[in-house]
Amino acid sequence: MPGQLKWRHRFQAHVSRWTVPREVILDLLSRTSKHMSVKEIYASLYKMYPGIGLTTVYRTLDLLVRAGFINRFPSGDGQNRYEFKSNKKKEHHHHLVCIKCRKIIDYSDFVDEELELVKKTEEILAKKHSFNVLGHNIEFYGLCEKCK
Amino acid sequence: MPGQLKWRHRFQAHVSRWTVPREVILDLLSRTSKHMSVKEIYASLYKMYPGIGLTTVYRTLDLLVRAGFINRFPSGDGQNRYEFKSNKKKEHHHHLVCIKCRKIIDYSDFVDEELELVKKTEEILAKKHSFNVLGHNIEFYGLCEKCK
DNA sequence: TTACTAATGAATATGGTTATCATTATCATT
DNA sequence: AATGATAATGATAACCATATTCATTAGTAA
Ligand SMILES: [Mn+2]
Ligand SMILES: [Mn+2]
Ligand SMILES: [Zn+2]
Ligand SMILES: [Zn+2]
Numbered sequence: 001m002p003g004q005l006k007w008r009h010r011f012q013a014h015v016s017r018w019t020v021p022r023e024v025i026l027d028l029l030s031r032t033s034k035h036m037s038v039k040e041i042y043a044s045l046y047k048m049y050p051g052i053g054l055t056t057v058y059r060t061l062d063l064l065v066r067a068g069f070i071n072r073f074p075s076g077d078g079q080n081r082y083e084f085k086s087n088k089k090k091e092h093h094h095h096l097v098c099i100k101c102r103k104i105i106d107y108s109d110f111v112d113e114e115l116e117l118v119k120k121t122e123e124i125l126a127k128k129h130s131f132n133v134l135g136h137n138i139e140f141y142g143l144c145e146k147c148k
Numbered sequence: 149m150p151g152q153l154k155w156r157h158r159f160q161a162h163v164s165r166w167t168v169p170r171e172v173i174l175d176l177l178s179r180t181s182k183h184m185s186v187k188e189i190y191a192s193l194y195k196m197y198p199g200i201g202l203t204t205v206y207r208t209l210d211l212l213v214r215a216g217f218i219n220r221f222p223s224g225d226g227q228n229r230y231e232f233k234s235n236k237k238k239e240h241h242h243h244l245v246c247i248k249c250r251k252i253i254d255y256s257d258f259v260d261e262e263l264e265l266v267k268k269t270e271e272i273l274a275k276k277h278s279f280n281v282l283g284h285n286i287e288f289y290g291l292c293e294k295c296k
Numbered sequence: 297t298t299a300c301t302a303a304t305g306a307a308t309a310t311g312g313t314t315a316t317c318a319t320t321a322t323c324a325t326t
Numbered sequence: 327a328a329t330g331a332t333a334a335t336g337a338t339a340a341c342c343a344t345a346t347t348c349a350t351t352a353g354t355a356a
Contacts, residue, residue: 017322053336074222110269121258134290142282165353201305
């Protein structure tokens with residue numbers, strides 16, 4: 001089953017209609033490893049599909065976040081960035097964030113060791129603060145190769 | 149040496165004049181354990197000091213971040229939140245964030261164990277990606293006692 | 297005190313995101 | 327294939343957090 005079609009089915013569990021904007025946005029994010037801003041996503045789509053509306057980009061991204069297809073995170077410069085969320089558990093990763101150019105580097109080194117500690121921490125914290133832990137964000141920030 | 153005076157000295161290494169807005173903002177943040185938004189800070193100050201301007205609150209918070217007195221972090225709801233940064237190394241902590249009411253809980257359990265791993269990870273990542281690591285953010289998100 | 301000018305705050309601008317609403321396009325039904 | 331109900335779109339305007347402008351105020355060295 002080709003990717004598009006598989007997504008279409010997964011997606012239609014959440015919304016009723018499969019549309020061109022939804023297809024091209026999902027397609028773009030699934031093909032890139034970048035952590036794109038709305039501006040970047042819109043600019044990229046506009047080339048191939050000049051009719052697309054900025055509003056729809058926002059709405060669709062929101063939808064995709066709620067449906068669990070993508071992650072959203074504040075970029076520190078006032079905008080959000082989005083990344084395709086792989087459904088493979090293997091591809092869980094954390095971030096290295098440049099505070100100057102806002103570039104985000106994925107890494108998965110030590111994830112096993114980290115995850116063990118993270119899991120343990122989650123359990124204790126959940127009990128101690130009566131908190132229902134749903135996930136975590138771990139990032140290192142600093143200056144990337146170009147910016148330092 | 150009382151707190152105010154000590155801050156005044158530390159602060160004046162960064163700016164030339166000690167003013168009422170700077171004093172009350174620094175004082176407020178140093179006394180609370182909350183992670184306050186600008187709106188909350190402004191509202192709180194306005195009671196005691198109705199003349200204060202929102203612009204000055206923004207400017208002063210910016211100054212305090214640059215001077216290393218406070219931390220700023222995006223709250224996930226489009227606003228930033230601020231917390232007083234203790235100069236005691238001991239009080240380094242991470243966050244438990246409620247995705248519903250945006251409450252932030254500090255925790256420092258496992259920080260020693262975490263920090264060891266974190267430090268090791270920092271070194272490897274720095275080498276591997278030619279990245280100058282300046283710090284880290286670790287947070288667990290989920291639902292707090294009231295919201296779950 | 298005075299003079300210099302950093303800092304303030306009211307007003308305005310900016311920029312990312314959201315709401316409104318008339319129009320369009322999807323898709324189940326025929 | 328054509329129809330019709332309505333979900334989705336996109337242009338426009340609103341919203342809201344934050345930044346900028348600039349005339350006025352106030353901290354500080356002299
Ligand atoms: Mn990533
Ligand atoms: Mn904190
Ligand atoms: Zn960079
Ligand atoms: Zn909560």
